[in-house]
Amino acid sequence: MNLCTRLNEYVRACFTGIWIESHEHHDALTEIAGLCRDQQWQLATWDIETGLTIPGQSETDNVSSDPLAAIRAINTLATPDGTAVLVLQNFHRFMQSAEIVQALSRQIIAGKQNRTIVVVLSPVVQIPTELEKMFVVIEHDLPSREQLAEIARGIAVEADELPEGPELETVLDAAVGLTRMEAENAFSLSLVREDRITADAVWEIKTQTLKKSGLLSLHRGTEDFSSLGGLSALKAFCKRAMLHPSRGNPLKRPRGVLLLSPPGCGKSQFCKLLGNEVGRPVLTLEVGSLMGSLVGQSEERTRQALRVIDAMAPCVAMIDEVEKAFAGLNGNGDSGVSSRMFGQFLSWLNDHESDVFVVCTANDVSKLPPEFGRSERFDGIFFLDLPSREEKDAIWNLYLDLFEIDRDQRLPNDTNWTGAEVKACCRLSALLDVPLLQAAQNVVPVAVTSAESVERLRSWANGRCLSANEPGIYRGPGDLPKSKSRRRVSRDPSHN
Numbered sequence: 001m002n003l004c005t006r007l008n009e010y011v012r013a014c015f016t017g018i019w020i021e022s023h024e025h026h027d028a029l030t031e032i033a034g035l036c037r038d039q040q041w042q043l044a045t046w047d048i049e050t051g052l053t054i055p056g057q058s059e060t061d062n063v064s065s066d067p068l069a070a071i072r073a074i075n076t077l078a079t080p081d082g083t084a085v086l087v088l089q090n091f092h093r094f095m096q097s098a099e100i101v102q103a104l105s106r107q108i109i110a111g112k113q114n115r116t117i118v119v120v121l122s123p124v125v126q127i128p129t130e131l132e133k134m135f136v137v138i139e140h141d142l143p144s145r146e147q148l149a150e151i152a153r154g155i156a157v158e159a160d161e162l163p164e165g166p167e168l169e170t171v172l173d174a175a176v177g178l179t180r181m182e183a184e185n186a187f188s189l190s191l192v193r194e195d196r197i198t199a200d201a202v203w204e205i206k207t208q209t210l211k212k213s214g215l216l217s218l219h220r221g222t223e224d225f226s227s228l229g230g231l232s233a234l235k236a237f238c239k240r241a242m243l244h245p246s247r248g249n250p251l252k253r254p255r256g257v258l259l260l261s262p263p264g265c266g267k268s269q270f271c272k273l274l275g276n277e278v279g280r281p282v283l284t285l286e287v288g289s290l291m292g293s294l295v296g297q298s299e300e301r302t303r304q305a306l307r308v309i310d311a312m313a314p315c316v317a318m319i320d321e322v323e324k325a326f327a328g329l330n331g332n333g334d335s336g337v338s339s340r341m342f343g344q345f346l347s348w349l350n351d352h353e354s355d356v357f358v359v360c361t362a363n364d365v366s367k368l369p370p371e372f373g374r375s376e377r378f379d380g381i382f383f384l385d386l387p388s389r390e391e392k393d394a395i396w397n398l399y400l401d402l403f404e405i406d407r408d409q410r411l412p413n414d415t416n417w418t419g420a421e422v423k424a425c426c427r428l429s430a431l432l433d434v435p436l437l438q439a440a441q442n443v444v445p446v447a448v449t450s451a452e453s454v455e456r457l458r459s460w461a462n463g464r465c466l467s468a469n470e471p472g473i474y475r476g477p478g479d480l481p482k483s484k485s486r487r488r489v490s491r492d493p494s495h496n
């Protein structure tokens, strides 16, 4: 349902306090004005700069930048058998004042008698407690694909400027999640640069927009699974689930996976590569930056971020280190903000209907509430154990090639090393120009520094998680053979 349909319903049902959450006031106002014209409702708008404007009356008569006067003015618009709508732009800014809150409260009640409707138009929903029960909230949806295509057609007027068919679809894939104005800007930039609307310029604008909002970051890389050794069961599972031909059927839509492992086993890297592998953008929810300093702000920002994720479907959404992200879940020290945000996130995980594949990663399950991993929230909970001998060989192969390291040398003893440690050893060897054996002296495996937590995680995962390394359920650490430092790695990479 779009903005007008909802607004029409609420006004006809005489809801006298309506809060419209929108980043695009100009577009929202155009839609509201159209609706008021059709329904023959009297419309007035107010903002701090131009004051009160009543369409059809000369502006100078009405200019008043006093927000209290604006609220009171609505009664002068009331008619015995008509409806009057007053739109207050960015009025959340004035709601800290006790007089304003009181005046609004009185007006919303009085409006029931003379059919005067107060509409607050604001990019955020910050309703003071006193007024909470008096407002209904309408979200001004981000533009749909059809609307975006319409915008593109409006800008690309010359022949060949607008792509067609699958190419147009990739442009629209890139543009979903942008506001109307951002989409217009992105399309125009593309025309200036390349005389044609292309997905690249649109992605660039979208990456910037997300960065600015501080809610999400966008990753679009070029690397695929071949740059990650091992993890064959996990790779196969995700690719199969996401590239299955029945993806269009909402019942068969994959939901996502939860990844557990000791640090450095490739969880974060896996998420990033997954996007490119299945042709979707990867959005990272930055939970830390969702925390706001004002009451209710964090919850509001979480809601906004989840809305953008929904709008960007099909995509991969990653919440890295989820147990730390929502730290303070037991409500200590932050008046329960994290647990409310976590609750919002859990409900979204259950209810979202968009084609979003969620990947959560964690190092410590004991900090996660048990309901998090219950079945149906995720398609699978995977445990990424320290890599096996074969996997480590594949990882060595990758990094010896990447860092152009002489293969004619002995490899260090890599017992209980993670992928990150193999990489660190190769990087150090290349950086310091020393043999691998010497570089390895600077590598302290996590299995040694946090042996207990690795053991705890393994025993928790035993029988509870799927193995990322081989098909089936994870059954404790296999025999990780003690490696000999004289071993050399064959050139044939058996990874992927």
Ligand SMILES: Nc1ncnc2c1ncn2[C@@H]1O[C@H](COP(=O)(O)OP(=O)(O)OP(=O)(O)O)[C@@H](O)[C@H]1O
Residues within 6 Å of the ligand: 227, 228, 229, 230, 231, 261, 262, 263, 264, 265, 266, 267, 268, 269, 270, 361, 362, 363, 387, 395, 398, 418, 419, 420, 421, 423
């Ligand atoms: N199996 C692997 N193959 C290739 N590289 C790997 C592998 N495992 C880890 N790495 C490398 O190690 C580094 C760290 O990996 P990553 O950040 O994905 O680990 P993580 O499991 O997310 O760790 P943390 O729990 O600390 O966040 C990355 O640069 C990654 O490329």
Ligand SMILES: [Mg+2]
Residues within 6 Å of the ligand: 267, 268, 269, 320, 321, 361
């Ligand atoms: Mg990580």
